[in-house]
Amino acid sequence: MTFTPSENYVLVLTATAGAVTILLRSVPFLLFGHARRPPPAFIPYLGRVLAPASIAMLVVYCFATYFAERPPLAYPYAAPELLAGTLAVLLQFWRRNPLLSIIASTALYMLLLHVF
Amino acid sequence: MPTPEKPSIARAAFVASLPVLMGYLSMGFAAGVLLAVKTDLPATPFWATLTSGVCISGALQFLFVDWIQKLVPLATVALLTLALNLRYAMYGLALLGPLRRAPFWAKAYLVWGLTDETYALETAAPYPPGPAHLRYCLLLTLFDHLYWIGGVTLGALAGAALPFDTRGIDFAMTALFLVILTDQLRSDPFARIPAVIALVVSGLAALGLGASRMLVPTIAVLIPLFLLLRPLLAPAARPQAPGKSTPEVRP
Numbered sequence: 001m002t003f004t005p006s007e008n009y010v011l012v013l014t015a016t017a018g019a020v021t022i023l024l025r026s027v028p029f030l031l032f033g034h035a036r037r038p039p040p041a042f043i044p045y046l047g048r049v050l051a052p053a054s055i056a057m058l059v060v061y062c063f064a065t066y067f068a069e070r071p072p073l074a075y076p077y078a079a080p081e082l083l084a085g086t087l088a089v090l091l092q093f094w095r096r097n098p099l100l101s102i103i104a105s106t107a108l109y110m111l112l113l114h115v116f
Numbered sequence: 117m118p119t120p121e122k123p124s125i126a127r128a129a130f131v132a133s134l135p136v137l138m139g140y141l142s143m144g145f146a147a148g149v150l151l152a153v154k155t156d157l158p159a160t161p162f163w164a165t166l167t168s169g170v171c172i173s174g175a176l177q178f179l180f181v182d183w184i185q186k187l188v189p190l191a192t193v194a195l196l197t198l199a200l201n202l203r204y205a206m207y208g209l210a211l212l213g214p215l216r217r218a219p220f221w222a223k224a225y226l227v228w229g230l231t232d233e234t235y236a237l238e239t240a241a242p243y244p245p246g247p248a249h250l251r252y253c254l255l256l257t258l259f260d261h262l263y264w265i266g267g268v269t270l271g272a273l274a275g276a277a278l279p280f281d282t283r284g285i286d287f288a289m290t291a292l293f294l295v296i297l298t299d300q301l302r303s304d305p306f307a308r309i310p311a312v313i314a315l316v317v318s319g320l321a322a323l324g325l326g327a328s329r330m331l332v333p334t335i336a337v338l339i340p341l342f343l344l345l346r347p348l349l350a351p352a353a354r355p356q357a358p359g360k361s362t363p364e365v366r367p
Contacts, residue, residue: 088298
């Protein structure tokens with residue numbers, strides 16, 4: 001049984017992400033499971049700031065990927081990305097339903113790609 | 117107090133998990149469709165089951181699709197998984213006390229399978245710490261885990277059969293991140309500060325290095341930067357009850 005290159009990649013990808021996940025999540029138990037000393041204060045602090053920071057970075061990454069394919073300073077001036085992104089944020093503010101926001105904005109984006 | 121019977125614990129855990137069933141099935145479905153239409157993997161449903169079973173994370177599942185297309189370096193995979201998982205290590209700290217007497221395998225599974233939704237349900241468990249509570253938490257984790265695998269696998273099956281033009285369907289990942297960021301900023305006013313700092317740093321990295329090479333340098337700058345800014349930011353970053361801030365269903 002042989003795997004294609006992308007199948008081999010998925011195997012190591014899954015192993016890497018899975019190993020990092022379980023190792024990182026078990027650190028509190030390994031370090032503080034027996035002793036009653038609390039963890040150093042910078043760890044909860046980093047967890048707190050990196051949660052929004054990493055998602056904000058991924059938003060920039062997604063838009064940067066689109067802009068690398070279709071430069072935002074030429075027609076259609078990033079209109080599909082900006083309109084669909086605005087719809088996702090506004091819908092989420094209004095209805096607080098992640099699935100609705102994602103499906104509606106993705107449908108709008110797919111439509112706009114045909115329009116522009 | 118009499119020990120609750122096992123079937124009644126299972127029923128309570130299942131009923132509590134029903135909102136997560138709807139959320140994970142549909143969100144996982146979207147990620148599975150994307151995996152099927154965007155990658156050249158043969159036997160996509162198999163890979164969908166494997167990836168979603170090992171990594172129970174909405175953000176990672178969508179990123180996997182992007183990474184499989186681009187074959188990104190494993191260092192990027194490891195660093196991003198680390199940044200996205202730090203929060204769950206924090207939840208683990210909160211679970212240390214209640215789980216002190218649990219067997220090793222139970223601790224390992226609860227920590228590995230932890231999501232925002234499972235954590236929120238565990239904090240609202242109707243049993244005092246003890247064997248019934250442990251059984252309830254294990255079943256919650258198992259049910260949510262199965263819903264997520266089911267959603268992603270069904271999506272991969274459906275995606276392979278999609279009859280229409282799927283160009284642009286990858287916006288689902290962008291929308292997911294926008295939705296998570298919107299919720300974070302709304303539920304936690306402090307989150308604006310690290311979010312704006314990250315937007316500036318990653319914007320500069322995208323301009324200077326390009327989209328394909330921006331992630332690792334951005335994290336490598338952000339972590340020391342946040343540690344330097346800690347004397348300024350830490351007083352504003354009061355500890356928050358984890359899980360309570362994200363009532364919306366999302367892995």
